[in-house]
Amino acid sequence: MKRFENKICFITGAGSGIGKATALSFSREGGKVVLCDIDEKNALNTKDEVLAQGGEAMVIALDISNGAAVKKAIEQTVATYGRLDCAANIAGVAGPVSKRIHEYPEEFWHQQINVNLTGTWYCMKYQLGQMLKNGGGNIVNLSSAAGLIAQPENAPYAASKHGVVGLTRTAAKEYATDNIRVNAICPTAIETPMIMEGRRKLAHNEDARQAAINFQAMKRMGTPQEIADVILWLCSDRSSFITGIALAADGGAMA
Numbered sequence: 001m002k003r004f005e006n007k008i009c010f011i012t013g014a015g016s017g018i019g020k021a022t023a024l025s026f027s028r029e030g031g032k033v034v035l036c037d038i039d040e041k042n043a044l045n046t047k048d049e050v051l052a053q054g055g056e057a058m059v060i061a062l063d064i065s066n067g068a069a070v071k072k073a074i075e076q077t078v079a080t081y082g083r084l085d086c087a088a089n090i091a092g093v094a095g096p097v098s099k100r101i102h103e104y105p106e107e108f109w110h111q112q113i114n115v116n117l118t119g120t121w122y123c124m125k126y127q128l129g130q131m132l133k134n135g136g137g138n139i140v141n142l143s144s145a146a147g148l149i150a151q152p153e154n155a156p157y158a159a160s161k162h163g164v165v166g167l168t169r170t171a172a173k174e175y176a177t178d179n180i181r182v183n184a185i186c187p188t189a190i191e192t193p194m195i196m197e198g199r200r201k202l203a204h205n206e207d208a209r210q211a212a213i214n215f216q217a218m219k220r221m222g223t224p225q226e227i228a229d230v231i232l233w234l235c236s237d238r239s240s241f242i243t244g245i246a247l248a249a250d251g252g253a254m255a
């Protein structure tokens, strides 16, 4: 029997990078996947790939910073599949500029806090409510190494990702006797559109790309699949005594 046979798995950020790899992995292991992303077109592409590998999926166009929309997305999930077993809160943004705090534009502070922190809180709020109703579940939140240490010139990202760790640890304590586990993953550089084409544009700047590679003791970036594998492990019974951790997945960077 597959690890996630008939489990209902809700994934945000499912249209790209780590979220897409996680959705395809849950599906390969038998899960029915709910693919949420603000970019509906990319989420539909992920759905095509899920169907092509013989899986079952539904797409929800979702902005996680809209609480009413998140509530509705959980309701839609339960209306379709009857329950919610696993949630991977992966959607996030890194902001478009690199500046110290005194020069940092207010607009992008609010954007990152609204999506990464408030959005993750909305997801957890409605997921936890449903998991209580269906007798348990597993939540994994995508924080970052910037949830554990500084990220110079991107304070809102570091603040929002530290916040995700605080939410994770608090939820783990609050629901530990309800058969609900809540954990966070804190990766360093993972090769996805966010870092290759986003703020740091590593695909177009060889010096920056080498610096990103050298940050890891392994002298390489991680792959989306390597993070998906950790998410699935944390959602599986093989990690049944683990809740409230902020797990660095970092090629030895923090060591």
Ligand SMILES: NC(=O)c1ccc[n+]([C@@H]2O[C@H](COP(=O)([O-])OP(=O)(O)OC[C@H]3O[C@@H](n4cnc5c(N)ncnc54)[C@H](O)[C@@H]3O)[C@@H](O)[C@H]2O)c1
Residues within 6 Å of the ligand: 012, 013, 014, 015, 016, 017, 018, 019, 036, 037, 038, 039, 042, 062, 063, 064, 065, 090, 091, 092, 093, 094, 115, 119, 142, 143, 144, 145, 186, 187, 188, 189, 190, 191, 192, 193, 194, 195
């Ligand atoms: N790539 C890295 O090096 C790295 C390192 C540490 C943490 N992370 C975190 O991992 C997560 C996934 O990042 P990724 O690298 O796969 O990036 P990505 O840009 O490839 O994917 C992020 C996805 O989130 C979606 N999204 C953005 N805002 C949204 C919103 N408001 N509502 C719903 N969906 C939204 C995007 O459309 C996109 O599909 C993020 O939370 C990111 O902060 C990434």
